[in-house]
Every structure is written in structure tokens, then in C-alpha cells.
Amino acid sequence: MxxxxxxxxxxxxxxxxxxxxxxxxxxxxxxxxxxxxxxxxxxxxxxxxxxxxxxxxxxxxxxxIELGSKEITDKLTTQSAKDILRAYLNRSISEIQEYGEVRGCLVMNAGAECYKKYPDISSLVKEHFIFFHNSFIDLVKKAQKEGDISKEKSASMLASSFMTILNGLALMIKAGAGEDIIHDIQEHFEELFKA
Amino acid sequence: MxxxxxxxxxxxxxxxxxxxxxxxxxxxxxxxxxxxxxxxxxxxxxxxxxxxxxxxxxxxxxxxIELGSKEITDKLTTQSAKDILRAYLNRSISEIQEYGEVRGCLVMNAGAECYKKYPDISSLVKEHFIFFHNSFIDLVKKAQKEGDISKEKSASMLASSFMTILNGLALMIKAGAGEDIIHDIQEHFEELFKA
DNA sequence: TTATTTTTGTACCAATTGGTACAAAATATA
DNA sequence: TATATTTTGTACCAATTGGTACAAAAATAA
Known part of the structure; x- marks a missing residue:
């Protein structure tokens, strides 16, 4: 021993x-x-x-990130890629409805907070950022292959937009966005990711 | 005296x-x-x-907010409403290109930072948030009237989406998004706000 | 049992935080 | 000139910050 x-x-x-x-x-x-x-x-x-x-x-x-990746691969056995994307969006929404608080993404939050203040953390966030982006590209491509998202728009552009909306929504809720605005964003998501 | x-x-x-x-x-x-x-x-x-x-x-x-409002009314004498919206998006982009830093929106940043920590500031941000949202609704409606944005989508939904993208983009840049992703977001904007 | 190794608990530290107290300085009125 | 009023400069304060030093405690190996 x-x-x-x-x-x-x-x-x-x-x-x-x-x-x-x-x-x-x-x-x-x-x-x-x-x-x-x-x-x-x-x-x-x-x-x-x-x-x-x-x-x-x-x-x-x-x-x-490890836990998040594991969660995705687990879910992929039972859910469609598009449902997983939708679930990401709904996470902030159900958080605010159930607990009255939004946390957003630990890493992206750190990106905003540590920007220009903690260079070591920032550059680590930047690395993780690329990983996130690639993960979302994979999900979009999969959803396109499954016929749930139109193939007309590029997967990279959709992934970038999705991340932007995702993080923007969390920030909006923190800044005071109510149910009506949340609903607007959901509508926007469905419009952007239609088949 | x-x-x-x-x-x-x-x-x-x-x-x-x-x-x-x-x-x-x-x-x-x-x-x-x-x-x-x-x-x-x-x-x-x-x-x-x-x-x-x-x-x-x-x-x-x-x-x-006073300075921002004044800026909009000034610009409205020479620019179209849609160009003003586009200028908001390009602000973060040119900031990063010229100065190598992004600031985002003072009030929305405060919303994220002070959330659940400084209730007084948070509730003030919430008030301002509504003002921002209404300002963007007005701009979208004006652009729709000027024929630069399709009237099919509701002005409220477009304003909500725009604010989300705007704040999401600033956060994305802080987290390490590069030129390619910024370009994706610009493309997304033009797609969403087409005539 | 004794010596060695590792973890844990407590006391301490310098630096920084937002904020206050109060005397000195600068003005107008009488 | 004397007095009232306001601003400014300096010294100070308690609380909190992340981090360190070191002895006590708990285990194994000899």
C-alpha cells in the first residue's frame, strides 16, 4: 500500500x-x-x-469539456443530432424556469471574464473554443445527413451561428430578457435550422 | 457667484x-x-x-444610453436603418481589427457580470434592456418600411435575434473566435435580414 | 517501537479592496 | 479683514484576497 x-x-x-x-x-x-x-x-x-x-x-x-463530450456521445445513441442541438438551447431556458438562474457555459463565461486579464486562461479557452466549434460542426453535419437540417447552408456557418445564439441567449437572460424574448430566440433557431 | x-x-x-x-x-x-x-x-x-x-x-x-440614443438619431439623418443595424454588428469586428480588443455593450456586460451579485445594478440593467429592445424594434420596423428587410418576420423576433447575435458575437470574440467565425456571423446576419 | 512519509489544521502574511475622517486650501459674502 | 462655505489632499480603516509556514496527526516500513 x-x-x-x-x-x-x-x-x-x-x-x-x-x-x-x-x-x-x-x-x-x-x-x-x-x-x-x-x-x-x-x-x-x-x-x-x-x-x-x-x-x-x-x-x-x-x-x-470531458463531461460534456461524454454526454453528447451518450445522447447520440437515442437522440437525433438536431434534438441535441435543440436541447442545448433549451438548457438555459429550463434552467431559468426551474431554478430561476442561468449559468451558461463554464468555458465561454471564462472567456469573457478572463479576456485581457488572465492571458493563460484566455489562451486555454481559445483552444477549447475550437474544440466546441468542431463538435457543433459535427452535430450539424450529422443532422444534415439525417435530413433534419437543410444542406444549403454550410455546417461551419450554422455551427458559428448556433454558438453565437447559444451564448447570446444566456447573456440576454442574465441581462433581463423575459419569456417573450426567449420565445423569439427559439423561433429564430427553428427558422435557421429548418430542413 | x-x-x-x-x-x-x-x-x-x-x-x-x-x-x-x-x-x-x-x-x-x-x-x-x-x-x-x-x-x-x-x-x-x-x-x-x-x-x-x-x-x-x-x-x-x-x-x-443617452450617448447611444443620440448617436442613432444623428445617423438616421444620413443612413438607412439597416445600415445602422449592420454598423452595430461591425463595431465589434472593427474594434478587434483596429485595437485588438472588444468591449461589447457596457450595459449588457454589466448584466452578465452583476447577475445574482448586485441586485440593484441588475434591475437597472433590466430596465435598460427593455429600452434597447424597443430601440432595435424601431430600427427593424423602419428598415422594413424602407424595404431593406422582409416584412414576413416579426420586428420583435428580429430585434431579439439581433441583440442575441450582437452580444453573442462580442462574447465569441472574447472567447477566441477568429476571422473565419466572424465572417460566418456576418453571413448569418445578411441571411436573416434580407429584403 | 521507532523512523519515515504524507496529509491535515491553524496561524499567519502582504497586498488590495471600497470607504471615512479631518485638516488644509480656496473661494464668496459681510 | 473676518467668517462662512465648499473642495481637496492625506492619512487611515476594517475586511477580504490568494497564498505560505509549520507543527500535529495518521499511516507504512523497518
Missing amino acids: KIGRPKEFEEEIVLERAMEYFWDKGYDNASLAGLLKAMGIKKSSFYQTFESKQKIFERCMQRY | KIGRPKEFEEEIVLERAMEYFWDKGYDNASLAGLLKAMGIKKSSFYQTFESKQKIFERCMQRY
Whole structure:
């Protein structure tokens, strides 16, 4: 067995708790104190295991993407690609309806927040951004192949537009958009992604 | 004449300097020290004239909207409504091309940043949000009347979509979107707002 | 049991935050 | 000139920030 005093927590579990906390609060507004409380570990354990606030945040973004990718591949066995795209849009909407809050995308939020302030995080976000974009291109292409989205528009353009709408909607809701405007956006989505 | 020692600055001027600073930095990330430096006044003058960081920020949002509205009415004498809409979209794009930075909309940024953290600012943003939306509805209706946008889609839906794209684009650029994706969004705009 | 290794708890730290207190300076009125 | 009024400059403040130091605790290996 491993020598020395054993860890009293599982790294993966407390990492995902940190991820949820960062997702709620963003980067700067996530205080170390709150983070430790959310993770259920003490400061010394935190710094020994995760090195710094920035380092664990970067790991949280990575974990966020891993979990998201896994979710898509899982859903693809039972849902159409277009339904998955629609589900992304409806996520912010049901969040606000059920919990009264919107979180948006952890990584894209970090992109906006850390822009011009934390270059390391920003460039990591930029890498992830490309991954997101490619994932959406794949989904659009699949939906086009399945006949649910017209093949007249390019998959790249539709993926870009979709990401823009997705992130724009979350921001709009945070800024105070009500049911009527949310409905407008849904209509816009159906119009853009018609067969 | 007014009794007592005279002010060494003009309130309106330093207010607009504060507005620019907040526009660059956001709310939390705008430090009092930086704000004072940008405004060119001392702490005591600041607190006597503007009361608090939050109060001056609220005044900055108000000023931002006043200046924006004035800009639109000015442009409407020489430009078509559709060109003004297009100019909004191109603003973020030329910002990134010329200065290498994107600021987005001061008020909408505040909406995202202050969401669930500063209820007073959030509810003020919500008020302004409605004003923005109505302004865009007016512009769309005008463009429809001028024959530059199809009358088949509702003005409200187009205004909502436009705001979403506008704010989504700024966020996308901050998160690392490159020229190709920006081009995709421009294409999407022209497609959505065709005659 | 003793020595070694690792984790955990607590106390501490310098820097920064927005905001206040108060005296000094600059003006108008009497 | 003396007094009232307002602005400005400086010193200060408590609270919070992310991060470090170090001893106590808990395990294995000898």
C-alpha cells in the first residue's frame, strides 16, 4: 500500500465540486474560502493537491469539456443530432424556469471574464473554443445527413451561428430578457435550422 | 457667484471618463484607484460628487444610453436603418481589427457580470434592456418600411435575434473566435435580414 | 517501537479592496 | 479683514484576497 497518511477525499469528486462552484460563480468571484467549503477540504490539502486557484480552474474547464463530450456521445445513441442541438438551447431556458438562474457555459463565461486579464486562461479557452466549434460542426453535419437540417447552408456557418445564439441567449437572460424574448430566440433557431 | 471653493473639474467630463473606464474594465474589475486615475480627480472629490462606486456606475450606464440614443438619431439623418443595424454588428469586428480588443455593450456586460451579485445594478440593467429592445424594434420596423428587410418576420423576433447575435458575437470574440467565425456571423446576419 | 512519509489544521502574511475622517486650501459674502 | 462655505489632499480603516509556514496527526516500513 501507499506510504504515509492517506488522503481523506477523492480528487475526482472534489474537483467536480469545484467545477460546479466555478460554474456558478465564475473565476474571480469564486473565493478560495467558498471554493474550499464547496469542495469540503481544507486549505493545505487544496494547495498540496491542486497547486493554485488558477491551476484547478484550468482542470475544471478540462473536466467540464470531458463531461460534456461524454454526454453528447451518450445522447447520440437515442437522440437525433438536431434534438441535441435543440436541447442545448433549451438548457438555459429550463434552467431559468426551474431554478430561476442561468449559468451558461463554464468555458465561454471564462472567456469573457478572463479576456485581457488572465492571458493563460484566455489562451486555454481559445483552444477549447475550437474544440466546441468542431463538435457543433459535427452535430450539424450529422443532422444534415439525417435530413433534419437543410444542406444549403454550410455546417461551419450554422455551427458559428448556433454558438453565437447559444451564448447570446444566456447573456440576454442574465441581462433581463423575459419569456417573450426567449420565445423569439427559439423561433429564430427553428427558422435557421429548418430542413 | 457660487459660494465656497470652486470645483476643479467638470462633472460631465469626468463622468464620461469613468464611463470609458468601466466600459474597458467592467464593474468589479474597475478599481477605485484606477477609476480616480482615469477621471483625474482625487478620492475625496469623487465621494463628495458621486457618492459611491455603485452610484457612479449607474450614472455611467445612463450616460452610455443617452450617448447611444443620440448617436442613432444623428445617423438616421444620413443612413438607412439597416445600415445602422449592420454598423452595430461591425463595431465589434472593427474594434478587434483596429485595437485588438472588444468591449461589447457596457450595459449588457454589466448584466452578465452583476447577475445574482448586485441586485440593484441588475434591475437597472433590466430596465435598460427593455429600452434597447424597443430601440432595435424601431430600427427593424423602419428598415422594413424602407424595404431593406422582409416584412414576413416579426420586428420583435428580429430585434431579439439581433441583440442575441450582437452580444453573442462580442462574447465569441472574447472567447477566441477568429476571422473565419466572424465572417460566418456576418453571413448569418445578411441571411436573416434580407429584403 | 521507532523512523519515515504524507496529509491535515491553524496561524499567519502582504497586498488590495471600497470607504471615512479631518485638516488644509480656496473661494464668496459681510 | 473676518467668517462662512465648499473642495481637496492625506492619512487611515476594517475586511477580504490568494497564498505560505509549520507543527500535529495518521499511516507504512523497518
